[in-house]
Amino acid sequence: MSAGIDWVASAVFGMLLALVAAIGFVASRWKRADLHAIEEWGLAGRRFGTLITWFLLGGDLFTAYTVIAVPGLIYGTGGPGFFALSYAALTFSFAFVSMPRLWSVCKRHGYVTAGDFVRGRYGSHWLALAVTLTGILATIPYLALQLVGVQVSVAALGIGHTSASIIPLLIAFGILAGYTWKGGLRAPASIALVKDVMIYAVVLTCIIYLPLRLGGYSAIFRSASIALAARPHPASLLLAPNQYLSYGTLVFGSALALFLYPHSITAILSSSSGAVIRRNCVYMPAYTFLLGLIALLGYCALAAGVKVASSSDVVPALFVKVLPSWFAGFCLASLAIGALVPAAIMSIAAANLFTRNIFREYIDRNLQPRSETLIARAMSLAIALAALCFVLLAPPQYAINLQLLGGIWILQTLPAVVLGLFTRWFHSVALLAGWFAGMVVGTSMAVSQHLTAVYPFHFGTHTISAYAGVFALLLNMMIALGGSAFANAFPRPRQDETSVEDYISA
Secondary structure (H helix, E strand, O other): OOOOOHHHHHHHHHHHHHHHHHHHHHHOOOOOOOOOOOOHHHHHOOOEOOHHHHHHHHHHHHHHHHHHHHHHHHHHEHHHHHHHHHHHHHHHHHHHHHHHHHHHHHHHHHOOOHHHHHHHHOOOOHHHHHHHHHHHHHHHHHHHHHHHHHHHHHHHOOHHHOOOOOOHHHHHHHHHHHHHHHHOHHHHHHHHHHHHHHHHHHHHHHHHHHHHHHHOOHHHHHHHHHHOOOOOOOOEOOOOHHHHHHHHHHHHHHHHHHHOOHHHHHHHEEEHHHHHHHHHHHHHHHHHHHHHHHHHHHHHHHHOOOOOOOOHHHHHHHHHHOOOHHHHHHHHHHHHHHHHHHHHHHHHHHHHHHHHHHHHHHHHOOOOOHHHHHHHHHHHHHHHOOOOOHHHOOHHHHHHHHHHHHHHHOOOOHHHHOOOHHOOOOOHHHHHHHHHHHHHHHHHHHOOOOOOEEEEEEEEEEEEEEHHHHHHHHHHHHHHHHHHHHHHHOOOOOOOOOHHHHHHHO
């Protein structure tokens, strides 16, 4: 990182952040509607077409911390870091099959969250509460990581080495809180276009400029290979045979988990039709291509001799070391702006869950629409504030570890949410028991490995190292299947607000 403040880069950074803030605050006038209704504030009236949904999903799924974490992981581990590229390519096939059905049933019944769907499908407020709490718990560290993205971007300007380092983070939080309160989901949707254009400009420029500076890609790969092999724990550009299973299960589990996060479901439900979702599942791999180019920045940092204390600092440090000051400021601003889009969607999604599935379910069942939206707005600020406190009071590694744990947690909602889109065979009590077992076992596995994702499962003289979330999901599914088979042997009427036709979008 730089030893002092880079005023040129800081000026560019500040101007771009101010521009985006202005766009976010005027977003409430876009597609005018009554923002006192939660469907309008929290889902933009379910009116986003193909283009807006494409940018919104891109800003939602490919977050600022993705741009920072993926190259940082490759900088530290080499080939295994490309798991993010593999699962991003796989997850859209999963979404193509499942998410249009979720959109259709939610549209017909006015559901705003996955908790709403589970409540209506199974008639179980306890199962809905489990899905709701899991979503909120998994979202807060993910939201904190977006603010970490702002933090490391600011630190790269040199501001992070001064006593005023907290001020830019508070300003970013103020912008996030202000435009989220005022414009709801319309605000991040309007900023997503600017963010994506900036990210594409950064990546396309870097993949041309950096190889010219570093001797071409052959030199970059050669230097990266030497640097990785010289580590205390040697790594490689390629996977070792003993990493195949852990890599494959991490790809598979992460692909299933991505669209279960509340912010992903919120972006899906804001679409105008199931056809829009299917088209975007076809188009979104363009972002995966972009992610592959972003990943190469990790090897560029190795070739450029970047030395950092944390992998989160790799990309910002590379920008500051190699690029002209004005363009480094542009690049760092794109990272910070890229954090504000998913952070806003995450706070809105978690607030919708709390308001719909906790406050309205257990505190005030006669909640009026205006009051419901007001509570959701207040809760979005509270959740963003909790994430800010997490960033300020805890080391960034805690947020990273808890986000990895959040992936294991959110995966345990798959049987209730996704399988429920295709069948009503599963029993709510069996699903709840499976969820509980998956949560306990998945958490225990991760904690035993110091909150890392891969767990070595021993049986006899053999050891299978695989993603802990997949182990936990297998146990979850076994209990859900066995318990449902037992319960179905004693049939009785079940509550279900939905019908077969509800799952077929027009």
